[in-house]
Amino acid sequence: MARRVSLKDVATAAGVSPTTASRVLSGVDRNVAPELAERVQAATVELGYRVNAAARALRLQTTGSIALVVPSVANPYYAELVASYSRHLDAEGRRVVTFDTNDSVESERRQLADMDRVMVDAVLIAPVDHEGSAPAIAALAATHAVVQVDRIAAGVDAPAVRLDNAAGIRLLVEHLREGGRERIVLVDAEPRSSASRERAEAFREVAGLGCTVLQMPTFSMHSGTEAARILRESADMPDAVICTADVVSLGLLTAFQHAGLRVPQDIALATFDGTALSGVTSPGLTTLDSVVDEIVRASLEIVDGTRTTGLLVTPRVLVRESTGH
Amino acid sequence: MARRVSLKDVATAAGVSPTTASRVLSGVDRNVAPELAERVQAATVELGYRVNAAARALRLQTTGSIALVVPSVANPYYAELVASYSRHLDAEGRRVVTFDTNDSVESERRQLADMDRVMVDAVLIAPVDHEGSAPAIAALAATHAVVQVDRIAAGVDAPAVRLDNAAGIRLLVEHLREGGRERIVLVDAEPRSSASRERAEAFREVAGLGCTVLQMPTFSMHSGTEAARILRESADMPDAVICTADVVSLGLLTAFQHAGLRVPQDIALATFDGTALSGVTSPGLTTLDSVVDEIVRASLEIVDGTRTTGLLVTPRVLVRESTGH
DNA sequence: CTGAAAGCGCTTACAG
DNA sequence: CTGAAAGCGCTTACAG
Numbered sequence: 270m271a272r273r274v275s276l277k278d279v280a281t282a283a284g285v286s287p288t289t290a291s292r293v294l295s296g297v298d299r300n301v302a303p304e305l306a307e308r309v310q311a312a313t314v315e316l317g318y319r320v321n322a323a324a325r326a327l328r329l330q331t332t333g334s335i336a337l338v339v340p341s342v343a344n345p346y347y348a349e350l351v352a353s354y355s356r357h358l359d360a361e362g363r364r365v366v367t368f369d370t371n372d373s374v375e376s377e378r379r380q381l382a383d384m385d386r387v388m389v390d391a392v393l394i395a396p397v398d399h400e401g402s403a404p405a406i407a408a409l410a411a412t413h414a415v416v417q418v419d420r421i422a423a424g425v426d427a428p429a430v431r432l433d434n435a436a437g438i439r440l441l442v443e444h445l446r447e448g449g450r451e452r453i454v455l456v457d458a459e460p461r462s463s464a465s466r467e468r469a470e471a472f473r474e475v476a477g478l479g480c481t482v483l484q485m486p487t488f489s490m491h492s493g494t495e496a497a498r499i500l501r502e503s504a505d506m507p508d509a510v511i512c513t514a515d516v517v518s519l520g521l522l523t524a525f526q527h528a529g530l531r532v533p534q535d536i537a538l539a540t541f542d543g544t545a546l547s548g549v550t551s552p553g554l555t556t557l558d559s560v561v562d563e564i565v566r567a568s569l570e571i572v573d574g575t576r577t578t579g580l581l582v583t584p585r586v587l588v589r590e591s592t593g594h
Numbered sequence: 595m596a597r598r599v600s601l602k603d604v605a606t607a608a609g610v611s612p613t614t615a616s617r618v619l620s621g622v623d624r625n626v627a628p629e630l631a632e633r634v635q636a637a638t639v640e641l642g643y644r645v646n647a648a649a650r651a652l653r654l655q656t657t658g659s660i661a662l663v664v665p666s667v668a669n670p671y672y673a674e675l676v677a678s679y680s681r682h683l684d685a686e687g688r689r690v691v692t693f694d695t696n697d698s699v700e701s702e703r704r705q706l707a708d709m710d711r712v713m714v715d716a717v718l719i720a721p722v723d724h725e726g727s728a729p730a731i732a733a734l735a736a737t738h739a740v741v742q743v744d745r746i747a748a749g750v751d752a753p754a755v756r757l758d759n760a761a762g763i764r765l766l767v768e769h770l771r772e773g774g775r776e777r778i779v780l781v782d783a784e785p786r787s788s789a790s791r792e793r794a795e796a797f798r799e800v801a802g803l804g805c806t807v808l809q810m811p812t813f814s815m816h817s818g819t820e821a822a823r824i825l826r827e828s829a830d831m832p833d834a835v836i837c838t839a840d841v842v843s844l845g846l847l848t849a850f851q852h853a854g855l856r857v858p859q860d861i862a863l864a865t866f867d868g869t870a871l872s873g874v875t876s877p878g879l880t881t882l883d884s885v886v887d888e889i890v891r892a893s894l895e896i897v898d899g900t901r902t903t904g905l906l907v908t909p910r911v912l913v914r915e916s917t918g919h
Numbered sequence: 920c921t922g923a924a925a926g927c928g929c930t931t932a933c934a935g
Numbered sequence: 936c937t938g939a940a941a942g943c944g945c946t947t948a949c950a951g
Binding site for chain 4: 598600601602612613616617620622645646648649650651652653654
Binding site for chain 2: 273274317319320321322323324325326327332333334341342343345348349351352355359362364366367368369371376379380383385386387388411412413489490491494519520522523524526527528545546549550551552
């Protein structure tokens with residue numbers, strides 16, 4: 270790869286000024302003689318010219334790129350979030366660049382501090398830890414356009430778009446009770462995120478005696494199989510489980526089935542994210558319907574300035590076989 | 595957000611030249627009087643200065659960022675690939691920006707054409723389609739540093755780092771035969787990628803009568819449950835299945851267990867990627883050991899110029915309970 | 920040890 | 936319709 274071809278090279282080859290070449294290629298100013306335009310196009314192809322992103326961004330003061338910072342792209346919920354942003358932005362020639370904080374406050378801090386090195390117009394972030402994530406996000410928000418998605422960090426002055434987790438818990442508990450389930454366990458991650466905290470609090474309020482919260486280290490299939498083991502070894506098995514991440518539900522389900530437990534006959538299982546995963550297991554999993562598209566839409570409106578306030582999305586239950594009455 | 599604070603603002607506030615301010619902040623030239631350095635640091639904090647990525651990249655002609663273009667971050671195999679690149683690059687102050695082509699040649703083409711708009715030093719790509727992906731990748735390779743990872747596109751002149759898929763198939767078939775399995779089915783995606791083709795070809799060569807290939811549209815849990823349904827409805831059930839993606843294996847496993855089939859007693863199951871997923875199911879899945887780290891290491895060496903040729907990684911079998919003899 | 924000046928590669932207001 | 940010139944915000948070779 271020799272020195273990269275610049276716009277000047279193209280202009281020289283086409284026998285026009287860089288101004289004219291730029292006008293042709295950026296497609297902004299259509300007032301160029303057709304013949305010149307053609308020569309510029311030809312030279313572009315001939316030389317294999319590609320615009321320099323840094324120069325363009327420096328001049329335009331905008332990049333068309335948005336950063337999305339999530340705890341784990343391996344979590345299907347966040348994978349679907351990424352995919353939805355891609356779809357929405359692709360359609361208008363913009364793009365999302367994804368950063369995985371690996372569920373680590375330290376990694377998140379490092380990557381946010383490093384955000385200067387990436388050209389983005391805004392940063393969308395799902396904070397790892399309600400308190401621990403706050404300083405780095407607040408610092409970033411002082412100089413960048415920041416929107417909190419799915420979760421919030423304590424006291425950060427940036428709009429937030431997320432699910433009403435407490436309402437979600439109340440809806441699922443209600444649904445399970447209507448099916449006659451009384452001994453419900455909530456399986457969640459350790460309450461580091463705002464979302465986990467809100468759910469645990471709501472669950473403790475609404476669930477009565479015999480309802481407990483089981484907190485696993487992370488959202489993973491492994492947490493699901495571990496939770497299944499713990500539940501089966503406990504003195505009194507619950508008659509229903511709510512898992513707050515589809516990937517955890519999956520681990521629970523395979524472990525239950527491996528142990529010969531029938532879902533929903535022996536134990537009901539409800540999940541939370543509503544990713545595609547929840548619909549393709551056997552049996553299908555009752556879940557809160559996915560709000561990924563609402564989150565994406567509202568957060569992009571904030572980025573684009575057509576919306577100024579955050580949004581708390583109200584959940585709905587999507588009933589499938591796993592909680593069959 | 596008012597006008598962004600520039601280096602010049604910091605310099606003015608600190609009463610030094612932009613040259614000196616730059617020397618302090620870029621940390622390159624330590625020959626600055628301690629007192630001046632201190633004033634610059636103070637002004638930086640005071641004003642909330644953050645370097646402009648575009649200006650820096652334009653001047654330095656390098657960004658420290660690498661693009662990784664994968665078919666689906668929702669696939670745990672690619673999620674682990676992303677995570678591994680992040681780990682390796684983070685350690686040296688560089689970063690990976692991830693692009694999801696959504697298993698679509700059209701989306702891949704669009705995003706590669708759009709790569710000009712993102713500042714990256716190199717592009718690592720796992721092509722969606724052996725033939726269909728070739729033109730866009732070849733065009734990109736003419737102007738960018740490109741490395742093909744995990745898969746290749748036909749006739750593209752860019753180094754490739756990937757698993758020896760044929761060898762992997764041969765090893766797994768051999769392992770299953772040693773356990774007395776004779777009627778083996780290979781469950782793979784439609785042979786659009788180079789990897790799927792290599793596997794199908796190797797399987798047809800090594801597997802005998804009664805061994806068939808079942809090709810599903812995509813790598814997903816849903817493909818796994820569908821495959822299970824198809825196999826159970828077929829006239830003669832196999833006694834072993836090789837799934838070429840862990841996420842497909844997972845779908846198969848839950849569907850088998852839901853149907854009351856025991857793994858491995860009734861049917862053996864081997865998988866391919868060796869992601870964390872394969873180790874946390876019940877039973878654990880026999881798999882090829884993960885080669886993600888080898889792929890990451892070699893591909894980064896190529897990017898950094900300490901390696902010039904591609905690499906075909908030789909697989910190893912990791913035996914777990916799902917193929918128990 | 921410090922700073923004035925050049926230049927990375929674009930785009931666009933301005934003059935013609 | 937076209938082009939010369941300015942300037943986006945940095946970094947560094949050069950001169951002092």
